[in-house]
Amino acid sequence: MRIAIVTDAWTPQVNGVVRTLQSVRAELERRGDVVEVISPDLYPSLPCPSYPEIRLSLAWSGVVGARLRRFRPDAIHIATEGPLGLAARRWCLRRDLPFTTAYHTQFPDYVAARTGLSPRLFWRFERWFHAPAAATLAATPSLRVQLASEGIGPLLPFGRGVDLTAFPDSPPPEPSDFAGLPRPIQLYVGRIAVEKNLEAFLRADTAGTKVLIGDGPARAGLSAAYPNARFPGARHGKDLAAAYAHADVFVFPSRTDTFGMVIIEALASGTPVAAYPVQGPVDLVTSEVGALSEDLSAAIREALQKDRARCRAYGRGFTWTAAADEFRGALACFAASERRSAAAPMPLAA
Numbered sequence: 001m002r003i004a005i006v007t008d009a010w011t012p013q014v015n016g017v018v019r020t021l022q023s024v025r026a027e028l029e030r031r032g033d034v035v036e037v038i039s040p041d042l043y044p045s046l047p048c049p050s051y052p053e054i055r056l057s058l059a060w061s062g063v064v065g066a067r068l069r070r071f072r073p074d075a076i077h078i079a080t081e082g083p084l085g086l087a088a089r090r091w092c093l094r095r096d097l098p099f100t101t102a103y104h105t106q107f108p109d110y111v112a113a114r115t116g117l118s119p120r121l122f123w124r125f126e127r128w129f130h131a132p133a134a135a136t137l138a139a140t141p142s143l144r145v146q147l148a149s150e151g152i153g154p155l156l157p158f159g160r161g162v163d164l165t166a167f168p169d170s171p172p173p174e175p176s177d178f179a180g181l182p183r184p185i186q187l188y189v190g191r192i193a194v195e196k197n198l199e200a201f202l203r204a205d206t207a208g209t210k211v212l213i214g215d216g217p218a219r220a221g222l223s224a225a226y227p228n229a230r231f232p233g234a235r236h237g238k239d240l241a242a243a244y245a246h247a248d249v250f251v252f253p254s255r256t257d258t259f260g261m262v263i264i265e266a267l268a269s270g271t272p273v274a275a276y277p278v279q280g281p282v283d284l285v286t287s288e289v290g291a292l293s294e295d296l297s298a299a300i301r302e303a304l305q306k307d308r309a310r311c312r313a314y315g316r317g318f319t320w321t322a323a324a325d326e327f328r329g330a331l332a333c334f335a336a337s338e339r340r341s342a343a344a345p346m347p348l349a350a
Contacts, residue, residue, distance in 0.1 A: 001328070001335055002034045004073035006064065008082025009104075010039035013054065014234065015191065016261045017104045020160055020323075021079060027324035036071045038064060038084060057083045065091035075100070075331035077137075081107060081129050093132055098334045101133040102158060103147055106279075109256040113195045127151050134334045137327065139259040140283035156330040160261050161320035162268045169312075171245030171269065172238045177211070177230065184208040184248030184304055187271070189240070189262045192216035192231070201253040202226045204297040210251075213243055244269035249303045252281060253296060260284065267315025272306035274299035289314050 005025070009017040025035045043063070045055035064087040068076065076092060076099040078085045085101075092099045108122035130136045130152045137158035138144045144155045178185055186208055188201060193216040202210060202222065210229040212222075223231040235243055244250070250266035252275040260280040263273050273290035275281035276299075281292055289311045291302035 001332065002036075002072065002074045003028065003328075003331060004036045004038065004068055004071055004076045005079055006038045006076070006084050006088040007079040008040060008057065008084045009054070009080055010037065010041060016160075016257075016259065017080065019261060020104070023161065023163065023320045024324050024327050027320050028328060031324075033328070036067075036073065038067055038088070040084065042067075043084075054082075057087075059084060059087055061087040061091040061094075064088050074335040077102070077327075077331060078133070079104065081126070085129075089129070089132070098134040100135050100137060100156075100331055100334065101130050102137040103130070103143065103152070104139075104258060106256040106258055110195045113256070123150055135330055137330055140280065142279045142283050143258050146279065156326070156333075158326050158330060159318070159323045160259055160264065161318050161323045162261075162264050162315060163320065164268070164316060166237070167241050167244065167265060167268045172242040174246045175235075175239060175242045177232045177243070178246055181209040181211070181230070182207070185246070186210050186249050186251050186274075186300060187243060187247035187266070188212045188214070188251050188253070189235075189243070189266070190214050190254075192219040192222065194218055195254070195256050197253045197255055198222060200296055201251050202229055204251075204300060206297050206300050208248070211243070211247070213240070241269065244271055247271050249274055249300055251275070251296070251300060254278075254280070264315050264318045267311045268318070269315070270308040270312035272303040272308065272311050274303040286314070 005021060007021055009015060011018060028035050040055040040057045043057045043059040045057045048054040048056050064084060078088050078099055078101045107126060108119035111122050112119040135154045135156045136152055137156050138147055139159055147155055186206060190196060192212060192214050212229060212231050213235050215234045219231055244266050250271045250273045252260055252263055252273060255276055255278045257280045263284050266273055267289055273285050275285060275292055276294060277292040285292055289306055291299040293299040
């Protein structure tokens with residue numbers, strides 16, 4: 001199958017959306033599918049206000065549509081609600097071409113956190129954006145319940161996985177960053193940004209050392225405000241795998257993520273998880289592999305008691321093979337009608 005994925009999130013960004021799309025693309029191509037990614041690196045762009053790591057593409061619908069027309073996809077998937085997603089959406093609607101969308105990020109909450117406006121204002125946009133989609137893909141049962149309650153649908157599952165080659169059974173040696181740190185080491189991995197609710201973690205009343213791996217606009221301010229915490233920056237590959245495996249507990253303080261791929265990566269590394277009982281963690285963290293509580297300090301202390309072998313076995317059950325099956329299956333539902341539409345000339349006008 002020839003699959004076009006339109007996304008405003010792509011390399012060099014480092015986040016769950018990018019990693020999801022890269023991993024699913026690799027799995028699909030391994031099976032013989034042809035995947036074209038239409039991403040910000042293909043067009044001129046500007047930094048997003050207050051979030052310069054995200055680039056806003058300057059590409060109108062005709063330019064995006066020309067690339068789609070040349071590729072002649074069997075299925076079009078619009079992964080994000082940014083400028084490229086909007087351009088592709090407009091182009092498809094003008095030609096009556098079916099497409100799927102995805103809900104990767106709690107966009108209303110993220111924008112509300114940065115603007116001070118009510119999330120309700122942005123849910124109107126989400127309903128408008130996803131309304132014409134043949135289906136909207138969402139990762140977890142609780143997310144699909146929420147989206148349905150907001151009037152978004154039809155909905156299909158699209159889970160996530162762990163790259164087991166990156167997180168082997170035999171982990172790398174302990175990171176030098178951890179040497180001599182008071183235990184237990186409480187680890188966070190991800191964006192250092194306001195929407196991740198990191199101050200709740202940093203204020204937690206727990207013994208040991210808090211280590212926050214990642215980068216982002218809040219890193220300088222938080223490292224100055226919490227000098228006892230460690231902010232070693234971003235880590236990748238074996239360095240990241242070592243950090244996961246040698247931490248005593250993984251802490252996920254976010255209340256706005258739809259999934260939390262770092263949760264299953266930590267579990268696959270044998271590290272139990274502490275989090276709030278909110279969307280994402282409630283779908284992933286069982287009482288055998290972690291603890292959920294509105295008292296994050298209590299959740300951390302409880303998670304430290306969990307069996308690491310059981311965590312590892314559970315986390316390694318999340319595979320990109322299964323995620324790609326769900327993704328491809330969802331798109332295949334609409335591929336036949338897409339091929340019939342693609343057989344007709346596709347005008348390049350916007």
